[in-house]
Amino acid sequence: MMEGLLLGYGGALWLGVLTSVSPCPLATNIAAISWLTKSIRSPRLVLAAGALYAIGRAVAYIALAALLLTSLFSVPRLSEILQNHLNKWLGPLLILVGMFLLGLLEFRFSTRVGSGKLEQKLYDSGAWGAAFLGMLFALSFCPVSAALYFGSLLPLALQHRSTLGLPALFGIGTGLPVLVFAWLLAAGARSLSAAFQRLSALERYARPATGVVFVLVGIYLSLVHIYRVEL
Numbered sequence: 001m002m003e004g005l006l007l008g009y010g011g012a013l014w015l016g017v018l019t020s021v022s023p024c025p026l027a028t029n030i031a032a033i034s035w036l037t038k039s040i041r042s043p044r045l046v047l048a049a050g051a052l053y054a055i056g057r058a059v060a061y062i063a064l065a066a067l068l069l070t071s072l073f074s075v076p077r078l079s080e081i082l083q084n085h086l087n088k089w090l091g092p093l094l095i096l097v098g099m100f101l102l103g104l105l106e107f108r109f110s111t112r113v114g115s116g117k118l119e120q121k122l123y124d125s126g127a128w129g130a131a132f133l134g135m136l137f138a139l140s141f142c143p144v145s146a147a148l149y150f151g152s153l154l155p156l157a158l159q160h161r162s163t164l165g166l167p168a169l170f171g172i173g174t175g176l177p178v179l180v181f182a183w184l185l186a187a188g189a190r191s192l193s194a195a196f197q198r199l200s201a202l203e204r205y206a207r208p209a210t211g212v213v214f215v216l217v218g219i220y221l222s223l224v225h226i227y228r229v230e231l
Helices: 002-020 023-036 043-074 078-100 116-124 126-138 142-159 167-188 192-226
Strands: none
Touching: 002 023, 002 142, 002 167, 002 192, 023 043, 023 126, 023 142, 023 167, 023 192, 043 078, 043 126, 043 142, 043 167, 078 142, 078 192, 142 167, 167 192
16 A cells, blocks of 8 residues: 555656646646746845745645635545445546547647636746746646646546645646746856756657656556456
């Protein structure tokens, strides 16, 4: 059981990193950090803005997961159904998410929280608005981030009945690449575009690799929990 929990923790952290380096969130993160720090001369304030933005993203993901999971667990009948049938649902769900990551399935889903005027005000507020801007952008889901968050993280957290630990690790994972870019900006690094290209290249390999793992794990869970195959 402990090994399964440790794998869950590692999986949540990796899902967060993969979410952050996916094309849509990655471009948004870099644009946000670059804009927030454009008028900041102090390296410490640049790092502070990046850290606050990353913390804002993490807090938003944690709060949303805690709200959804707590609501599910607070309904006795629903909690009982989830406990009895989640393993049966998890296999097919992972297969679908894996197929999406592999490009075999496609769906369109996006959300936007807040208006353009609000975003501009937070941009103009510099480091002080960074945390709120991070929250705003975290809740603006694109297809990849929605698939990884709702289709992978939340079922994983449900399976382990974790309303805080796994969502927190996911949030930390989404903040790590942001902190890297903030550090590069603070250091005055000229290789920011090179770092962007490397992370984009990492995502091109990491996404299909994760998709393959999800499909294989989904098939295994389906065979064991649905078809009762002893492996």
